[in-house]
Amino acid sequence: MSEQVQKESMFSPKNIKLLTDPIGKDNPITVQVLGICSALAVTAKLEPAIVMSISVMFVLGAGNVIISLLRNTIPQRIRIIVQLVIIAALVILVDQVLKAYAYDVSKQLSVFVGLIITNCIIMGRFEAFSMANKPWPSFLDGIGNSIGYGMILVIVAFFRELFGSGTILGWEVFKSIGLYDLGYVNNGFMILPPMALITVGIIIWVQRSRNPELIKE
């Protein structure tokens, strides 16, 4: 085993696959159906969605490495509690940093920063990957999955903010191209919670019709 690893370069095709798979055909949200709670709740505007993605990337990347380093010392019976404590410690770090440097966004995210702890992507990756793999692949797996997660968040938030408030990151797109003068009115429905679900549903629809091998049942 160790010889094999020595021969393997840090960016071997296998490792690159760990990074790119979750972005497309093994996406945590649309295919593995993990971490939906937070994905839907923070996507009414683009900015909180981006902050949330970066937070999850930090927690998942660092957490995967820590779990992977500890994987041989964690007793099987209490592993869930150990994992939860590690995640909670990382999330407290994120929360305190956000409160110090991005207070407005942290207020908008409200309880959802804390809910990164129970984000199923993180527990899911710990259980499925980093408990059984070395630190470097685990790190790549964590980053890949959080990019896949962040990508869906950004897509959903982009459409919801654009059609719901007519802005992108606070910049008034529709106003500057003069759409309002033509009689366009913002679709307030896009900002409401149910629309997030429907948007994700449509993304899944588009993705699966382009990759028929993902269709189950």
Place this chain on the structure above:
Amino acid sequence: MQEIFNIFIKSIFIDNMVFAYFLGMCSYIAVSKTVDTSVGLGAAVIFVLGFTVPVNYLLNEYLLEPGALVWLGEEFAEVDLSFLSFIMFIAVIASMVQLVEMVVEKFAPALYASLGIFLPLIAVNCAILGGSLFMQEREYQSLGEATSFALGSGLGFFLAIVGIAAIREKIHYSNVPGPLKGIGITFIITGLMGIAFMSFLGIKL
């Protein structure tokens, strides 16, 4: 008393965990294939929320809040431990789930058999931690209010998951476009159910 009842109704319908805040979505989608299992999960969520939120309320009140340590003596009035709340809450939830599991197994084997694997899974259900965090954020005034909020939220989750499970059982016989089958249509139906639940928004309590 009326305030407590208002919070109960509000947390079932208006601030529904699933439709208004998307909490517990993962298990909501994963376990809602049949009505039987979703009843089991819903019951377990009510159960665990009903235990953990009051316990976390007491912790928050007497340990974590700014100035909560006054009962130890005047010199502790300045201490603010609220940054520890995530780790305390999740520790309480994980251990309460374990405890509830053991108690239920001992005294109500029939219930234990029907809840089955859902009890341990609940430790990582966002709805449970979300319940505690909302309790902290909304600053409920008494133990009674916190408990009624917990039971109401649990019941709201129960209604949502049983509803979607019933719809999914029926939709099995419908002609859904291939790529939309499974989770795609589930998302869209949940959105539509959310719109229906939004009609409760007009209620003033």
